[in-house]
Amino acid sequence: MPKHSLRPQGDFPKAGLTRRLAAMFYDFLLCMALLMVVTLLYQQGVLRLIYGSEQLQALADSGALDRDPLLASLLLVCLFAFFAKFWTYNGQTLGMQVWGVRIQNRDGTAIDLWQALLRFFIAIGSWLFGGLGFLWMLWDKDRLTWHDRYSESVVVQLPKRKKN
DSSP: OOOOBOSSOSOOOBOOHHHHHHHHHHHHHHHHHHHHHHHHHIIIIIHHHHHOHHHHHHHHHHTTTTTOHHHHHHHHHHHHHHHHHHHHHTSOOHHHHHHTEEEEOTTSBOOOHHHHHHHHHHHHHHHHTTTHHHHGGGTOTTOOOHHHHHHTOEEEEOOOOOOO
C-alpha cells in the first residue's frame, strides 16, 4: 500500500520535549475516558450477559474481576487502535493537533501500521524505564526518542495556522 503525503508539506523542525509531553497529557486524558468506556461496556455488557447480574456482583465482590486478562488485552488493543488510527491517517492524535505536532516519516508521508505498532510498544517501554526513552532526545544528536528511532519516524512541530 503506498504511503500518503501529509498536509501541510515542508521541512519542519523536530518537536521539543515540552510540547510532546503536553500533547501526551491531552491524549492521556482521552485514553483514560476511552478505557473507562470500554471497561464499562465489557463488564456491564458482555460479562452481565454471560454471568447475569447476581453472579457478576458476587464475582466483583470476591475480587475475581480485578485481574481479568481478557479485559487487559481488550484495553491494550483499544489503546493501540486509538493511536494507530490517528498516526497512520493524519499523523496527529487529538492532543497532537492541539499542540501542533505530527508524527511522520522523514519524507513527510504518514507512518504505516507496522511503524505505529513499533512506536506504541517501544513508547510503553520508554515509560516503564522511568521515561528514559523520552528523555533520550535531550542527549540524542538527532533529537529522537527511542520510539522515534526504532520506528524510523520523527515528530515535527507544525507552523501555526494563519488566521483569516
